[in-house]
């Protein structure tokens with residue numbers, strides 16, 4: 298692996314050397330409680346990574362978690378510690394446009410830690426994009442779309458509140474597909490809740506369901522056909538991540554709606570295993586799982602080769618993380634299932650100068666160099682953990 302390349306005629310290579318990497322924990326309250334099968338949050342926590350190049354350009358990247366190390370093994374506290382002690386030293390001095398070399402160095406410095414690595418890699422793409430006046434998408438193959446359909450997640454657990462919340466989003470023409478989080482209560486209660494939602498929103502909205510690994514194969518076999526009958530078009534990760542064989546058996550049963558793989562696909566090898574098992578119809582792509590923008594492209598390539606649909610997943614990122622996802626999602630030739638980057642809309646505030654634009658059921662790819670958003674220093678000071 299080359300440590301560095303010789304500077305070009307204009308000295309640009311030397312200018313791109315990574316001079317500094319800083320990480321900050323940020324906590325932003327949410328507008329309501331967000332309940333998943335295994336956790337519940339009233340504030341979202343992020344690690345903001347800021348990279349400075351020798352040429353003075355700055356880049357930012359964000360890693361999100363959901364209620365500490367519960368959705369995956371990473372917490373913001375662990376991410377910050379590992380970025381500061383291992384990942385930052387691994388990339389210091391490297392040319393920022395050597396994205397793959399940065400990935401190799403970070404992989405050598407730390408096993409997994411995919412969300413932390415994604416935040417550092419995003420900051421590199423942002424800094425290089427800002428240096429050359431190019432959007433990160435241009436460095437990833439170029440955008441083929443400038444906006445992505447975006448759904449909203451219903452996760453209060455109170456069906457009356459959820460119908461009202463969905464109605465507000467429909468009236469505002471922000472979202473018309475809704476993902477319902479199930480698994481926090483017993484399956485019968487969730488099925489009753491789903492029936493209520495399906496009836497109340499019939500003809501006005503599309504529903505998908507995410508169980509976040511809460512059900513076993515038997516419960517899934519009972520619930521999935523019921524959900525299909527209610528008109529649910531996609532069910533995400535009903536069984537634990539380890540049970541790819543079970544997911545495949547469920548998918549082969551008559552009456553099972555299309556299945557979306559999430560927690561069982563962290564890297565391209567996982568994706569290949571899901572392909573071999575014929576275990577999913579679609580895959581949720583996330584920076585926190587795939588260790589960066591290039592990792593998203595790698596997982597997407599395996600899925601595309603197998604005819605598996607792509608879905609733009611999120612972990613309630615702010616406009617920083619969501620913008621980075623949109624940069625790479627915009628470069629995917631197919632994005633059959635749209636995306637779920639509603640994160641900025643569930644936060645009580647943001648720490649960017651200009652939040653992402655949500656309009657006519659789509660979220661728009663920000664224009665401008667790098668990931669397309671910039672930190673508002675006052676707002677960041679407000680949300681930064683003391």
Ligand SMILES: [Mg+2]
Nearest residue numbers: 507509533559
């Ligand atoms: Mg999920």
